[in-house]
Structure formats: C-alpha cells, structure tokens
Amino acid sequence: MIKYKAILTLFLSLLSVNAAFSAEPAPAVISGLTAVDMPYDVGNAVMLRWAINPSDTPDTVYVVHASSQQAGAWVEADRFSASAKTGDDIELPFWAWDGSAMEHAVKVELNNIFGESAAGSVFRFKVSALEKGLLKAESAPVPATPVGNWFRLDRLNNIVLLIVIVIVFFWAVSHAKRKGLFIRRIAGLDAIDEAIGRATEMGKPIYYVPGIGTMSSISTIASAFILGEVSKKVAQYDSQIKVPHYDPIVMTVCKEIVKQSYMEAGRPDSYREDINFFVSQDQFSYAASVDGMISREKPAACFFMGYFMAESLLLAEVGATSGAIQIAGTDIESQLPFFFTACDYTLIGEELYAAGAYLSKEPMLLSALKVQDFGKLVVMVSVFFGIILVAAGAALHWDSFVNVILNLFKAY
Amino acid sequence: MELFANLWAWFSGLFVITPAWMTLGAWVAVGLTIFIFSFLYKDNPFFKIAEHLYLGAGMGWWFQVYLYSIFIPKVWDPLMAHQWGVIIPAVLGISLVTQFIPRISWMSRYGFTFMMGYGAGLAVPAGLSTDFIAQIGGTIEPLSRMASMTPFAIFNSLLVAFGVICVLFYFFFSVEHKGAVKKVSSIGIYFLMIYFGAAFGNTVMARFSLLYGRFDELYTYSGSNYFYATQVILISMVLYFVVHALANKGKKGTSEEAA
Numbered sequence: 001m002i003k004y005k006a007i008l009t010l011f012l013s014l015l016s017v018n019a020a021f022s023a024e025p026a027p028a029v030i031s032g033l034t035a036v037d038m039p040y041d042v043g044n045a046v047m048l049r050w051a052i053n054p055s056d057t058p059d060t061v062y063v064v065h066a067s068s069q070q071a072g073a074w075v076e077a078d079r080f081s082a083s084a085k086t087g088d089d090i091e092l093p094f095w096a097w098d099g100s101a102m103e104h105a106v107k108v109e110l111n112n113i114f115g116e117s118a119a120g121s122v123f124r125f126k127v128s129a130l131e132k133g134l135l136k137a138e139s140a141p142v143p144a145t146p147v148g149n150w151f152r153l154d155r156l157n158n159i160v161l162l163i164v165i166v167i168v169f170f171w172a173v174s175h176a177k178r179k180g181l182f183i184r185r186i187a188g189l190d191a192i193d194e195a196i197g198r199a200t201e202m203g204k205p206i207y208y209v210p211g212i213g214t215m216s217s218i219s220t221i222a223s224a225f226i227l228g229e230v231s232k233k234v235a236q237y238d239s240q241i242k243v244p245h246y247d248p249i250v251m252t253v254c255k256e257i258v259k260q261s262y263m264e265a266g267r268p269d270s271y272r273e274d275i276n277f278f279v280s281q282d283q284f285s286y287a288a289s290v291d292g293m294i295s296r297e298k299p300a301a302c303f304f305m306g307y308f309m310a311e312s313l314l315l316a317e318v319g320a321t322s323g324a325i326q327i328a329g330t331d332i333e334s335q336l337p338f339f340f341t342a343c344d345y346t347l348i349g350e351e352l353y354a355a356g357a358y359l360s361k362e363p364m365l366l367s368a369l370k371v372q373d374f375g376k377l378v379v380m381v382s383v384f385f386g387i388i389l390v391a392a393g394a395a396l397h398w399d400s401f402v403n404v405i406l407n408l409f410k411a412y
Numbered sequence: 413m414e415l416f417a418n419l420w421a422w423f424s425g426l427f428v429i430t431p432a433w434m435t436l437g438a439w440v441a442v443g444l445t446i447f448i449f450s451f452l453y454k455d456n457p458f459f460k461i462a463e464h465l466y467l468g469a470g471m472g473w474w475f476q477v478y479l480y481s482i483f484i485p486k487v488w489d490p491l492m493a494h495q496w497g498v499i500i501p502a503v504l505g506i507s508l509v510t511q512f513i514p515r516i517s518w519m520s521r522y523g524f525t526f527m528m529g530y531g532a533g534l535a536v537p538a539g540l541s542t543d544f545i546a547q548i549g550g551t552i553e554p555l556s557r558m559a560s561m562t563p564f565a566i567f568n569s570l571l572v573a574f575g576v577i578c579v580l581f582y583f584f585f586s587v588e589h590k591g592a593v594k595k596v597s598s599i600g601i602y603f604l605m606i607y608f609g610a611a612f613g614n615t616v617m618a619r620f621s622l623l624y625g626r627f628d629e630l631y632t633y634s635g636s637n638y639f640y641a642t643q644v645i646l647i648s649m650v651l652y653f654v655v656h657a658l659a660n661k662g663k664k665g666t667s668e669e670a671a
Contacts, residue, residue: 158541165540183585216531218539249527252511252520282470288448288463295455310619337612348604350583358585369585376580379548386552387573394558402556411546 028129028137035125035144040096040155043119043148044111049087050127050139051103056082061130064106067141068114068123077108082129093407096154110146119148157408161378168374172367181366188327188345189358192303195325196233199300205240206230206301207294209315210254211330212246212283213307218353219331220250223306224257225356225365226329230303231258231275235265243276244293246286251276287311291318304328304343305352308335316342329355382409435641438633442641445626450649458649551576575603 030050038045048064060082065074078085085106087099099105110123122145129137175181199206208227213220227243234241243258245251255276262271280286294302295318302319304312305328312328312335319326320342328339329347339346347355353372357365386405393402427433447462490498507523510516554561554569561569578600581593589597634642 155537155541158537158545161545162537162540181586182588184588186585214531215528216535218535249508249524252508252524280467280470281474282466285467285470289467291451292455292460292463295451333607334611334615337608337615340608341612348583350585354585373584373586375544376583379544380577380580382548383551383573383576386548387555387570390552391555391558394556397559406549406553406556409545409549409552411541411549 030127030129030137030139033125033127033139033142035123035142037144037146037149038107040092040149040152041146043146045107045109046123046125046144046146047090048106048108048125048127048142049099049103052086052101053082053129053137056129057131058083059131060136062104063128063130064108065126065128066108066110066113066123067125068121070124074126075113077113077125078106080106092154093157093410094404095156095407119146121145155412157410158412165371165375169367169371172370172374173364176363176367176370180363181370183354183358183366183369186347186351186354186358188329188347188351189355191325191327191345192230192359193233195301195303195327196230196237196239198325199234200237200239202300204300205242205297206234206303207290207297207299207319207324208241208243208303208305209290210243210245210250211304211306211308212286212311213250214247215249215253217307219305219307219329220247222331222353222356223329224250224254226303226305226352226359227254228257228261229356229359232261232265235262235267235270238267238270241275242293242297242299244279244286244290245276246279246281246283248278248281251278283309283311284314287314290315294318294322294324298322299324302326304330304339305347305355306330308332308339310335313338313342319343435638438638439641439645442630442633442638443645445630446642446645446649453653456653458652547576575600579603 030053033048033050035046035048037043038047046066053060058081062078062080062082062085063076064078066077067073067075085104086101087097087103087105088101090097090099090105090107092099108125114123122143124141124143126141127139128135172181196206208230210220210223210227213223215221231241241258243251243254245254255273258275259268259271262268279289291314294315299319299322302316302324304315304319304326308315308330309332312330312332316326316328316339326343327345327347328343329352330336330339331349331352333349336346336348350372354369357369386409390402390405393399393405444462444465447458448466450456451459487498487502491502504523504526507519510519551573554565554572558566578596580600582597582600582604584593584597587593630642632638634640
C-alpha cells in the first residue's frame with residue numbers, strides 16, 4: 001500500500017514539475033505606484049510615482065498606459081527608458097516638490113491624450129516594464145482625478161518679489177511726497193518743448209503717432225502719459241496736434257487724455273474731437289496712410305511714441321524727408337535702430353516709461369520711476385552675486401546648492 | 413428662388429480662377445507695387461490710389477476676420493447653443509460702441525475699465541516673470557555648467573553679465589550720471605550700440621528679402637504671357653510724370669503738394 005502511495009506521489013510531483021517548466025513565468029509586480037493630481041496646474045495632468053527597481057537594465061523600458069474607462073480601453077501615454085524620468089527631472093522648484101532620483105516621476109498630460117476636458121474626471125493608470133520587448137513587470141491599475149489648483153506654489157518667488165515691489169512703491173510714494181525725487185536729465189524729453197515751440201512758430205501741425213500697440217502694451221500706456229503732457233503744452237501754446245490711431249480702444253483712451261489736458265491747460269475751447277482719429281487696424285495700411293498725411297501736411301514736429309514694429313522706419317523716414325523735428329520712443333529693441341537713424345531724438349525702452357514722470361513731475365509717477373530703479377538694482381545685485389555663487393557651486397560640484405540658486409530665479 | 417440660385421451660380425462663376433483672371437491679377441499686383449514705389453519719387457495720384465485702396469482693403473479684411481474669427485464662434489454660436497454666460501463679455505464689448513452716442517457714452521467706461529484692469533492684471537505677473545526674473549535666471553544659468561565649459565564660453569557668459577549690469581546703470585534715472593556711474597553707463601551705451609547695430613543689419617537683411625520678393629514678382633509679370641504688365645505700367649507712369657512736370661514747369665507748388 002505504501003509502495004502504491006509512493007508511486008502516486010512521485011507521479012503527481014513529476015506532473016507538477018512538468019507543469020511548472022512548461023508555463024511562462026508570471027510577470028513581476030511593480031509595487032508602490034501612486035497616481036495623484038499634478039500639483040499647481042489647471043487640472044489636465046496627473047503625476048505617477050513609483051520606486052526605481054535596482055534590477056532594471058539599460059534595456060528596460062517603461063510604458064505608461066492611461067484609460068478614461070472603468071475597464072480596458074488602455075492608451076499608451078508615455079514610453080521611456082529605465083534611466084529616464086526620475087523625481088529630479090520634474091520641473092518644479094525645491095519649495096514645491098520633494099522628488100528624488102530614487103523614484104520615477106512621470107507627468108501625464110491628459111489633455112493631449114483624451115482632449116481638453118480632463119479636470120474632474122476619473123482616469124486609471126498602469127505601468128509596464130519591458131525588457132527587449134518582453135513584459136517583465138506590470139503594476140495594478142490605479143485611479144486618479146485631475147483637478148485645477150487655485151494657487152501655484154511653484155511661482156512663490158514671483159509673488160514674493162511682487163509684494164516686495166509693492167512695499168517699495170508705497171515707500172517711494174511717501175518719500176516722493178515728503179522730499180521729492182531726483183530724475184536725471186533725458187535729452188529727448190527736453191526737446192519736446194523745442195519741437196512744440198517750432199510747430200507754433202511755423203504754424204504747422206504736430207503729429208503724435210502712438211504706434212500699433214493695444215492698451216495692454218506697457219509702451220502704449222507710457223505713450224498715453226506722454227501724449228497727455230504734450231497736448232497740455234500744445235494747448236498752452238495754442239498749436240495744433242493730430243493723433244492718428246491704429247487701435248480704436250487706444251483712440252478712445254487718448255481722446256479722454258487729450259480732452260483732460262486741454263481742460264487742465266485752461267483751453268477747453270481749443271479742443272476738437274478730430275484731434276484723435278482712427279486710420280486702420282492693418283499695420284501697413286496704417287503706415288501708408290500716416291505717411292501720406294505727413295508727406296502732404298509737412299508737419300513741424302513728429303512724435304513716434306509707443307509700440308512700433310516694421311512700420312517704424314516707414315513712418316520716421318517720411319517724417320525726416322518732410323523736414324519735421326522728430327522725437328521717437330519705443331521699447332521694441334529691434335525697431336530702435338531705425339528711429340536712431342531717422343529721428344532727432346530717441347527714447348530707449350525705459351526712458352519711454354520714465355517720460356510721463358519726467359514731464360509731469362507728479363509724485364505718484366516719480367515713485368513708479370523710483371520703483372523701476374529699485375527693480376534694476378535688484379537685477380544688478382542678483383546677477384552679480386548669482387554669478388559668483390553659481391560659478392562657485394558649479395566648480396565645487398555642489399549641484400543642490402546651484403539648483404537652489406537657479407530655482408530662486410526661475411520664471412514660468 | 414430658382415432665378416436667385418441661377419444668378420448666384422452665374423455670379424460665383426465669375427470668380428473661378430481662369431487665365432484671364434490670373435493676368436488681371438498680375439496687372440493689379442504690378443500696378444499697386446509700382447504705385448507704392450512711386451512715392452520714392454514724390455507724392456502723386458497713383459500713390460494716393462494705392463494708399464486708399466490699401467486702407468479700404470485692410471479695413472474690409474479685418475472686418476471679416478473679426479466677424480468670422482471672433483463674433484460668430486465666440487458670441488453668436490454660444491448664444492445659439494443657449495450658453496448665456498457669453499452675454500456678460502458681449503455686453504461689456506457692446507458698451508464700447510456707446511461712445512458714438514454722447515448721451516449714453518458713460519456706459520463705455522465699464523468696458524474700458526474692465527479691459528484696463530484685465531490688461532494690467534495679465535501684464536504685471538507675466539512682465540515680472542519674463543522681463544525680470546527670467547532675465548536674471550538667463551544671465552546666471554550658463555555658469556551652472558561651469559565645470560564643462562570652455563574658457564571662451566566662461567568669458568562669454570561673464571561678458572554678457574557685465575554688459576547687463578552696465579546697461580542697467582545707463583537706465584538709472586534717480587541717480588545723477590557722474591563719476592563712476594557715468595563711466596559704467598558709458599560702457600553700457602557701447603553694449604547697446606553694438607546690439608542696435610546687429611539688430612539694424614539683421615532687420616535690413618530681412619527687408620531686402622521682401623524687396624527681392626517684389627522685384628521677383630515684377631520680373632515674372634514682365635513676360636509676354638502677362639502682356640508685359642511691368643513695362644507697360646512703368647513706362648506709362650514715367651510718361652505721366654514727364655508730361656506732368658513739363659505742364660507744371662515754372663509753376664510754384666502743384667496740387668499734389670498742397671497741404
């Protein structure tokens with residue numbers, strides 16, 4: 001009896017061994033996979049994290065799958081080698097991210113896969129590890145729901161800087177009201193009086209061209225300030241000013257500004273509604289038309305202040321040919337050389353922003369100028385010390401220290 | 413109804429591109445190009461024609477762009493789909509038009525105020541990030557790879573940083589430019605001039621390529637298949653200027669030059 005039992009046991013054992021050898025080995029399990037909403041975004045991405053497997057080889061490839069369904073419908077979302085996409089590769093600053101090189105961290109942008117309405121929907125994810133094309137390991141599916149975030153902690157450096165600038169601004173306003181602020185001489189702005197005086201003597205109009213910017217352009221806003229001061233002087237001298245416009249909204253704002261200036265100068269009767277007029281919202285149509293007007297009317301002075309692109313030389317050259325004294329100012333660096341060549345005076349970038357304060361001497365505007373100078377000081381000091389610290393850190397291979405410095409000046 | 417459909421079919425058929433239309437298009441292109449170029453000589457009626465045509469065409473073009481790219485997809489279609497939320501921005505937008513009616517023009521202030529606030533809110537953080545923090549980061553970032561940089565690359569990065577600091581000194585308004593500040597800001601001006609020279613050359617090159625495009629077209633349309641459009645228009649204009657100059661010889665100030 002015992003003999004039969006032993007034979008049966010041996011037979012069953014052989015069967016099980018045979019079965020074990022004939023079946024393919026089951027893939028290993030990738031454990032510790034987590035899927036969470038990508039922090040500090042609008043709600044269209046999910047972050048997957050799992051630990052790096054020490055047994056991964058250079059041939060190992062990870063494939064991330066995503067699905068918007070309860071079961072199946074997997075879509076390949078990403079594919080990368082085992083040495084890529086670690087926690088260090090996520091582009092978030094150190095105060096908003098605690099990833100390490102010992103884990104994989106993958107940002108899956110769902111709007112690129114499933115369309116734009118990703119926020120609030122539940123998605124499932126799984127990760128597979130392939131080696132030479134064969135499945136080596138696979139994770140269990142994990143769900144995640146992307147949501148939009150109200151606060152972007154990754155931009156903390158921006159808001160801190162903004163708060164500092166606001167504080168400095170209020171300090172500067174208070175200082176300007178109490179003691180006044182010094183502004184250095186700006187030749188181009190001193191020439192404005194000369195230009196208006198010339199126009200008055202010659203009995204010819206002044207053309208003030210505010211460029212092709214919209215009201216959200218800083219140079220256009222600066223130009224509107226200058227227009228206010230120029231038109232005040234024009235009203236005082238009882239000269240003529242013409243302001244051709246590209247943007248109807250800028251035109252409406254400038255109308256109010258010019259009207260206000262005439263009233264402040266005590267000459268509301270001299271104000272005419274057609275001082276500001278709309279020409280065209282097509283760049284070169286505008287340039288052609290203003291060129292035509294300048295060449296026919298031959299104004300005594302032309303001001304080109306604001307946002308200009310390719311039409312800068314077209315306008316300034318015609319003004320120069322017509323014999324007008326020309327003062328230009330823009331913050332578009334590529335157009336400044338053309339104004340240099342064709343105009344008598346040119347305000348370079350920041351000088352245009354300073355012009356409103358320079359001409360009006362108002363404490364509020366002067367303090368804005370002081371804040372701009374403070375900003376420049378911050379940039380200079382940051383560049384100076386930043387270079388020393390980063391260079392020293394890089395030379396000594398203090399990678400974390402260098403990253404901290406670079407993160408502090410990270411823009412988005 | 414059928415008559416209307418037939419008329420429409422006939423009218424649409426007029427605009428099917430045929431060789432005759434191509435030739436006419438060539439003459440218009442050549443004519444307008446030469447009319448605009450004629451301004452290099454002096455202001456004249458041909459330039460005025462091209463100028464006003466350009467202005468009108470530009471207005472017409474932008475009107476249809478606003479109609480089909482903004483009004484219909486962003487206002488009309490959502491309203492037809494009962495998405496009433498678009499009424500708020502639409503009313504704000506329409507309030508701008510009240511400028512034309514003095515009695516209710518105060519309403520436009522709401523639209524303008526919203527746009528100014530929106531523009532400032534959008535510009536401040538973006539400007540702070542791109543014009544300020546990004547400039548600092550961009551200047552110091554190259555040196556983070558110092559261990560692998562060549563001596564020339566290190567010198568280049570330091571030169572850029574030095575240039576940034578000097579140029580910023582030039583734009584200091586609340587400090588009088590004398591002594592050391594004047595020297596540093598003068599170096600900043602040299603950096604600026606080098607940049608402006610490079611930008612000038614670069615832009616002039618781009619403009620020349622546009623000019624070549626126009627010349628290429630004038631050359632193409634000077635062929636017999638376009639009935640010598642370039643030569644005919646050019647010679648006609650030269651003849652006009654000669655005749656006009658002879659007719660007005662001795663007269664002071666022509667009608668074209670009148671203010």
